[in-house]
Amino acid sequence: DADVTQTPRNRITKTGKRIMLECSQTKGHDRMYWYRQDPGLGLRLIYYSFDVKDINKGEISDGYSVSRQAQAKFSLSLESAIPNQTALYFCATSDYQGQPQHFGDGTRLSIL
Amino acid sequence: DQQVKQNSPSLSVQEGRISILNCDYTNSMFDYFLWYKKYPAEGPTFLISISSIKDKNEDGRFTVFLNKSAKHLSLHIVPSQPGDSAVYFCAASQLTYNNNDMRFGAGTRLTVKP
Numbered sequence: 001d002a003d004v005t006q007t008p009r010n011r012i013t014k015t016g017k018r019i020m021l022e023c024s025q026t027k028g029h030d031r032m033y034w035y036r037q038d039p040g041l042g043l044r045l046i047y048y049s050f051d052v053k054d055i056n057k058g059e060i061s062d063g064y065s066v067s068r069q070a071q072a073k074f075s076l077s078l079e080s081a082i083p084n085q086t087a088l089y090f091c092a093t094s095d096y097q098g099q100p101q102h103f104g105d106g107t108r109l110s111i112l
Numbered sequence: 113d114q115q116v117k118q119n120s121p122s123l124s125v126q127e128g129r130i131s132i133l134n135c136d137y138t139n140s141m142f143d144y145f146l147w148y149k150k151y152p153a154e155g156p157t158f159l160i161s162i163s164s165i166k167d168k169n170e171d172g173r174f175t176v177f178l179n180k181s182a183k184h185l186s187l188h189i190v191p192s193q194p195g196d197s198a199v200y201f202c203a204a205s206q207l208t209y210n211n212n213d214m215r216f217g218a219g220t221r222l223t224v225k226p
Contacts, residue, residue, distance in 0.1 A: 042201060042216035058213065090155055098207045100146055101214070103155030
């Protein structure tokens, strides 16, 4: 079983819909992250959380919200999806400052 | 603004030869650098890292070199194998600032030909 699991793996939806992407981990890490990947831009940080009570905005948080339901679960929401949010989304975890991040296999989101 | 740049979108090398992937950064406060490898339909996986107190770190066939004055790092793979064919991301962060705001380059697609 994967250490960092993202659901769904693929999603196609329409403009204006509310979307939730979910991430769960079995690594026992406190830190969790959401990134998006766009061609030519690499991975950009959307939100990150150092523990259940700690949520921080990343480089590109506008249009997104997150919820840290438990140490193992971190979900990303698009309240009203728009086409330029079409991207590949990754969840990641890490143990503490300076440790490499462990990524899920990604969610490919297409907004029509 | 892209603080971490990988200017070569792709690189093709022959099996057994050296692969050199390059990365430049603009933020002099970055003090921790990593390389990740990504296969299709999978998430990035950590490959090797280096802190700013070093100029070289080696792990088997993989060596990362850091030139702080030039704000440049490179990943050397010797010898290259077909299984090394993947997208490689360079990443940088500030260990001294506890926000884990890690910046990634756009990636370089490496193809190793048999």
